[in-house]
Amino acid sequence: MATRKEIYDLPITPVEKGAKVHFKNPPKAFFDAIGGEEGMKELMYDFYDKIYESSIAHFFPQDEEEFEKVKEKNTKFFIQICGGPKVYEDETKGMDLNEYMIRIHDNFSINEAARIEWLGTMREALADKAQHVPIELIREFWDYLEAFSKLTVNHFPDGSTYYASYTQAEEEKAGD
Ligand code: HEM
Numbered sequence: 281m282a283t284r285k286e287i288y289d290l291p292i293t294p295v296e297k298g299a300k301v302h303f304k305n306p307p308k309a310f311f312d313a314i315g316g317e318e319g320m321k322e323l324m325y326d327f328y329d330k331i332y333e334s335s336i337a338h339f340f341p342q343d344e345e346e347f348e349k350v351k352e353k354n355t356k357f358f359i360q361i362c363g364g365p366k367v368y369e370d371e372t373k374g375m376d377l378n379e380y381m382i383r384i385h386d387n388f389s390i391n392e393a394a395r396i397e398w399l400g401t402m403r404e405a406l407a408d409k410a411q412h413v414p415i416e417l418i419r420e421f422w423d424y425l426e427a428f429s430k431l432t433v434n435h436f437p438d439g440s441t442y443y444a445s446y447t448q449a450e451e452e453k454a455g456d
């Protein structure tokens with residue numbers, strides 16, 4: 281069980297241009313506790329409804345059908361990244377799931393403010409849809425989002441751009 285306050289207290293640390301980002305994929309226990317595929321869908325659909333009320337709404341398709349597709353794909357990604365069924369597999373064309381996800385975000389000009397809004401919106405969705413999940417599991421899910429989202433930031437305050445490379449797989453092989 282988690283309280284709204286515990287969820288709203290989940291931390292956001294700043295992105296540093298070019299710094300290595302370490303993260304762990306969320307545990308399957310989170311996927312089970314949220315309620316499997318149905319529970320994940322509820323969380324992610326709520327998240328995207330909130331995105332449309334947020335300051336980053338303009339990043340996303342305004343066409344209803346296109347928006348629906350993003351909602352569906354996003355849900356499938358999170359089911360798979362949390363260790364659920366591999367329902368997003370066909371999208372990645374053999375690429376590592378996280379690497380593929382970083383590259384998708386290269387198509388958008390994402391800065392730190394957009395990342396903070398994205399994370400803040402996810403925190404609200406968790407507060408509304410995940411209070412039945414033990415806070416320890418929410419923290420593990422959050423740690424993934426908080427760290428991974430740094431790799432989606434590609435525009436920096438000095439006006440420069442930087443597209444993060446994905447090194448996790450190499451690090452894991454090296455036992456880092
Ligand atoms: C933990 C961090 C994040 C994860 C795991 C994530 C995940 C995803 C996923 C799964 C999709 C759908 C991909 C598909 O079409 O198959 C997506 C699309 C998208 N995300 Fe993210 N995202 C993250 C952070 C962000 C941030 C910080 C922004 C900031 C604006 C953002 C903006 C977008 C946009 C604009 C799209 C594409 C919508 C379209 O297809 O038109 N994402 N993201």
